[in-house]
Amino acid sequence: MLTRSLRRSVAAVFALAFAVAGLAAPAANAAIDHTVTFVNNTGQTIWVGSTVNADGSKVLTNMPTLRSGQSATITIPETAAPGHWRGKFFARTGCTGTSGADFRCAVGDCGVQAARCVTGEQPASLAEFNFDSRDRLAPWYNVSYVNAFSVPVVITPVNAVVPPGSTSCGTAGCPENLLPLCNPAYVKYGAGGQRINCVNPNRDAPTDYSNTIKSRCPKAYAWSKQDTEPGNQTVYQCGDCTGFKVTFNS
Structure with missing residues (x-):
């Protein structure tokens, strides 16, 4: 997840790019609650999990279960107190049991509730977001395989308005399944x-x-x-969009 210092440094880079190009930096947009649409292209049922940063972000409690080919949309509660939402989404797979009793997942397990997380997530592919109503460059987003690669994840902005000459609102992640390339020493079966x-x-x-x-x-x-490496493509921002599509692939 983006640190405060990293957000400041990336914001400075964007501001400098606008200045060099002779363009005015984008004005702050009216605060809205963005949406996130989850698309399940994994070929199996997933239980979408979500955990939040320890910064007052609201815990989401009604996360969807999606059969293969299904999608669902949620609204991010970012304009209510504390004025931001910072957290992550992931596909829980191989889940069995009864919610509230013995519900567990083979990948991404985060407790016994099917529609919400009650513990931190076990290693899985992550779609990470920083929605901040006071940051004119927000939302920020990235795909993270830092802890593990479980399924391919792609994040795509929805209804994005990209300023001329800007590289904002890019697509994060990739659709390729990398499990066959994993060193057998790191594989979970x-x-x-x-x-x-x-x-x-x-x-x-x-x-x-x-x-x-x-x-x-x-x-x-x-x-x-990895975000400190020259030329890296890990962090994205999109200051003018209605939301995002998070696609979990096979």
């Missing part, structure tokens, strides 16, 4: 012996895991400090 997850052996340093992710999916985080 399902009940049927299939690969269901690839867990990063060291999220805070480059490894063969992160090198594979970077070479095949440069628009996603592969390790925690």
Whole structure:
């Protein structure tokens, strides 16, 4: 998730780019509650999970369950107090049991509730967002495989208005399934012996895991400090859009 210092530094880069191009920086937009639409193209049922930063962001409690091919849209509660929402979404897979009792998931498990998380998530592919009504460049977003790669994730802005000469509102992530390329030492297997997850052996340093992710999916985080590497494509912003589409692929 984006740190405050990183958000400031990225914002400064965008401001400088506008100045060099002789363009006025975009004015602050009226605060709105953006939407996020989840699309399940995984070929299996997913239970969408969500956890939030420890900054007052509202915990989401009615997350959808999607069969393959289904989609669902939620509204982000970003304009009510505290005026922001910072958190992540992920596909929980291989889930069994009764919600509130013994519901558990093979990937992305976050507690016994099917429609909300009650613990931090177990390693999985993440779609991360920073919605901030006081930041004229927000929302910020990224796809993170820092902890693990479970399913391919793509984030696409909806109804984006891109200023002339700007590189904002890009597509984050990639649709390629990287599980077949995972070092067997990092693979987690399902009940049927299939690969269901690839867990990063060291999220805070480059490894063969992160090198594979970077070479095949440069628009996603592969390790925690990848955003400091020259020319990286890990962080995106879109100051003028109605929301985002998060597609979980197979």
